[in-house]
Amino acid sequence: MATDNNRFQAIISHCKEYGFIFPSSEIYEGLSAVYDYGQNGSELKRNIRDYWWRSMTQFHENIVGIDAAIFMHPTTWKASGHVDNFSDPMIDNKDSKKRYRVDHLIEAQAESLEAGGKKEEADALLQAMDALLAESDFEGLKKLIENNKIKCSISGTSNWTDVRQFNLMFSTQLGSVSDEANEIYLRPETAQGIFVNFLNVQKSGRMKIPFGIAQVGKAFRNEIVARQFVFRMREFEQMEMQFFVRPGTQKEWYEYWKEERMKWHLSLGISKNKYRFHDHVKLAHYADAACDIEYNFPIGFKEVEGIHSRTDYDLSQHQEYSKKKMNYFDHEVNQNYIPYVIETSIGLDRAVLMVLSEAYEEQDLSTPERKDSRVILKFPPKLAPVKLAVLPLVKKDGLPEIARDIVNTYKKQFRCFYEEKDTIGKRYRRMDAIGTPFCVTIDQQTKEDNTVTIRYRDSMEQTRIQIDQIGKIVNEAINE
């Protein structure tokens, strides 16, 4: 475990050193649990996003994509249950570390007062609490707790933290401040953007059930503790697909998508034993089945993707709150129903971390004569930020010009990188460190017979090929 932790730290350092992921606002000492993607990280992330998008919308005829706004009507979050469930004032006892909902704590005290025959005191306490809660007067609530000498049942002390509001949604104002600005939330999940557009997409696209709507986008959760690098961030990106099915068929579609999504993961070249399914025992209020696909990160098996059978909960809720019929008439069975939903939801940032964790390798290349090592990112070529490095062996004798020509030929097809500084070995190692799968080197012989040396990242093998073969080799690898 110690070595795994070192490995995780090494990956984080490597990400920073080679332009993959930086702490946000670092010159101002950073912002907790927020990260920026650098020149290589943003390419990697984009490649993963694009691959997922193609896998969903291009490889499945009956799945279409949308891109909904981050701002949504406030009622959305009432319908989804987010507003009610996650905005309670809480207080911690510093001695027992136990956290209480403030209303529960005070109510418990009132009950014991009443049991002790002090009903009037109990009523007064509850009345005071309601007044303070209504005004969100947290200081007043703390004083109320202190003045009534309410104790923690575990530690028996009254050593309390301040009262804090635990609202996992970020809020902001829509509209000018002087007017009656509406408080709105940054979406805590992208799924609702799909549900509220269900009718739009179904009708405008003449979609027939079963069909899916895919979306990639940012979501925001004000996690109390967000840690472990990009694994748990306050601002993160989700890749979600909601698949609408006929009621009663949700179990088989759930199984179908479990299998289908696992296939996608394996297509990243990651071996099966690095994954496992984790079935949820305790289900969320909207689900009738749920599981996670967990990847064996250096910090252990952790969720990368969730597959949930969400029933008709979301569409029904939106129907109730919006008064718009969410029905679908199914001509095959002549039935009118609210569709059931199977959701696949993968964290893009977690997928990036997964691909990085899988790719990162420190290799010892020492020979009896001398010590040698390299750090390599063994990305699948389709995900690599740079596909091809073009390197003149020396920067004279016309070799740079030939190299530039090669770059100009291929840069329209895939991302190329030109480099003439330093020895060829150093340049190869730098490309290993950012995961470039192919390097070609131009030397004196190139001028005679139009051949170059192609060097493969993983095997370090080198062979001589014709210049016009480069495109075929690279394209075949990245389209695999």
Added chain:
RNA sequence: GCGGAAGUAGCUCAAUUGGUAGAGCGAUAGCCUUCCAAGCUAUAGGUUGCGGGUUCGAUCCUCGUCUUCCGCUCCA
């Protein structure tokens, strides 16, 4: 959020019992022209995380704060 630890150059670290910081690697420029990093020369980079306090003087002592790590807690 609680408890513990840490923060010095891009990275890894050093230093001063309190007297305003050095090295290696890396980077940049040049030399060399060589198919797997660590040949040569030169150059650039630090208000020692930030802000108070004590002191003639703080990177060092002290308080606060931010960030990170470890453990707990939380994670619809």
